Amino acid sequence: MKQLSPELLIDLDLIRENTLKLKNLTTNHSKFMAILKSDAYGHNIKKVSKAIDDIVDGYGVVKLEEAKKLREVSDKKILLMQGIYNEDDLLNLQKYNINTVIHNEYQLEIHKKLNEFSGVWFKINTGMNRLGFELDEFLKIISSNPKIKKFTLMTHLAASKNKEEKLNTEQFNLLKKAKENLRIDVQVSAVNTGGLINFPNYHYDWVRAGIGIYGGFSGNLDLKTAMTLRGRVINIRDIKKGDRVGYDGRAVAKKDLKIATIFIGYADGLPQNLRDGTKVLINNKIAEIFGKISMDLTTIDISKAGKCQIGDWCEFFSPKLSINLISDTNSLIPYELMTKITPRVKRKFINDNS
Numbered sequence: 001m002k003q004l005s006p007e008l009l010i011d012l013d014l015i016r017e018n019t020l021k022l023k024n025l026t027t028n029h030s031k032f033m034a035i036l037k038s039d040a041y042g043h044n045i046k047k048v049s050k051a052i053d054d055i056v057d058g059y060g061v062v063k064l065e066e067a068k069k070l071r072e073v074s075d076k077k078i079l080l081m082q083g084i085y086n087e088d089d090l091l092n093l094q095k096y097n098i099n100t101v102i103h104n105e106y107q108l109e110i111h112k113k114l115n116e117f118s119g120v121w122f123k124i125n126t127g128m129n130r131l132g133f134e135l136d137e138f139l140k141i142i143s144s145n146p147k148i149k150k151f152t153l154m155t156h157l158a159a160s161k162n163k164e165e166k167l168n169t170e171q172f173n174l175l176k177k178a179k180e181n182l183r184i185d186v187q188v189s190a191v192n193t194g195g196l197i198n199f200p201n202y203h204y205d206w207v208r209a210g211i212g213i214y215g216g217f218s219g220n221l222d223l224k225t226a227m228t229l230r231g232r233v234i235n236i237r238d239i240k241k242g243d244r245v246g247y248d249g250r251a252v253a254k255k256d257l258k259i260a261t262i263f264i265g266y267a268d269g270l271p272q273n274l275r276d277g278t279k280v281l282i283n284n285k286i287a288e289i290f291g292k293i294s295m296d297l298t299t300i301d302i303s304k305a306g307k308c309q310i311g312d313w314c315e316f317f318s319p320k321l322s323i324n325l326i327s328d329t330n331s332l333i334p335y336e337l338m339t340k341i342t343p344r345v346k347r348k349f350i351n352d353n354s
C-alpha cells in the first residue's frame with residue numbers, strides 16, 4: 001500500500017550549487033554570509049549548514065536558539081541579526097561565541113553595561129524605517145564611545161530586487177555618508193540576495209544572501225528551487241461543462257474536464273486562495289489548479305496532462321517548476337511559501353552527505 005501523505009523534498013546539493021553561483025558574483029573579495037533564519041527558510045538549519053559550511057564565511061540568524069543550534073555544527077562566524085534585549089542573552093552570546101547587531105539605544109545600553117562590544121555590527125536606518133540608528137545618532141554614539149573601535153557597519157535594503165527603484169540609491173548614499181564620516185576604519189555590509197545580484201558596486205566586505213541560496217530569486221542566474229512540495233493523486237473524475245468544483249463553486253467548467261483530487265491542502269501550507277490556472281506538474285506534465293484549496297485536498301484540471309492515476313505525484317514547486325512561478329501568479333513571495341509548510345508534511349533530504 002502506498003504512503004499517501006504529502007512530502008517536502010529538500011535537495012541539499014542544489015542549495016550548495018545556488019550558493020556557489022551567488023558566491024561567484026561577489027566583487028571586492030567580499031565575504032559570504034548565508035542567511036539561515038527561520039530554520040533556513042524552512043529547509044532545516046543544521047542540514048543546510050552542513051551542506052555549505054566549507055564554502056561560506058558565516059551565517060545570519062535572528063533567534064538565539066537558532067544561533068546555538070548552528071554553533072553545534074559549525075565553527076564559522078554566526079551573527080544574530082536582530083540583536084539582544086537582555087543581559088542574559090548577551091552573556092549567552094559570549095559563551096557560544098556569537099556576534100550580534102546593535103540597532104537601537106535599548107540594545108546599546110545593555111552592551112555598555114556589560115562593556116561588551118566584541119564582534120558587534122551597528123545597523124543604521126537608511127530608508128527602510130524598521131530597525132537601525134539614524135545617521136547622526138549613530139555618528140554621535142561612535143565618537144562619544146572610544147571603547148567602540150572595531151565593528152561592521154550594516155544596513156538593509158528595502159527594494160533590492162528592483163534595480164530601478166530609486167530607494168536603493170538613497171540607501172546606498174546614506175550608507176556611504178555614514179562610512180565617510182567615521183574616523184575609524186570599519187567593515188561594511190549592505191546587500192541581501194537582490195542587492196548582490198543587482199548592485200555589484202555595493203558588495204563591500206560582507207554580502208548576506210538568503211532567498212537566493214534556496215532558489216527563490218528569479219533572474220538570469222538560473223538558481224534552482226531546492227524544495228519540492230508534492231502530494232498524491234487520490235481520486236480522478238470526469239465533470240461536465242457547467243459543473244463547479246470545490247468550495248463556493250469558485251471554479252466553473254467551461255467544457256468537459258478531468259479533475260484529479262490531490263491529498264494536500266492548506267493545512268499542509270498551500271495558501272488557501274491559490275488561483276485557478278496556477279500551474280502544477282503531474283508526471284512532468286503541466287496541469288492547473290481548479291477550485292479553492294481545501295484543508296487537506298486540492299483539485300486539479302488534468303484534462304491536458306495525459307495519463308494519470310491514483311498514487312501519482314503532483315508537484316506545486318520543485319527544481320523543475322520554480323517556486324517563483326506559483327508566487328508570481330498568485331501575488332505571493334517565495335519567502336512566505338517556504339517558511340509556511342506545516343510540520344505535518346514529511347521532510348525528506350536529497351543528497352544529504354552529513
Ligand SMILES: *Cc1c(COP(=O)(O)O)cnc(C)c1O
Nearest residue numbers: 035081156192193208209210211
Ligand atoms: C533576511 C535577511 C537577509 C537576507 O535577505 P534575502 O532577500 O533572503 O537574501 C539579509 N540581511 C538581513 C538583515 C536579513 O534580515
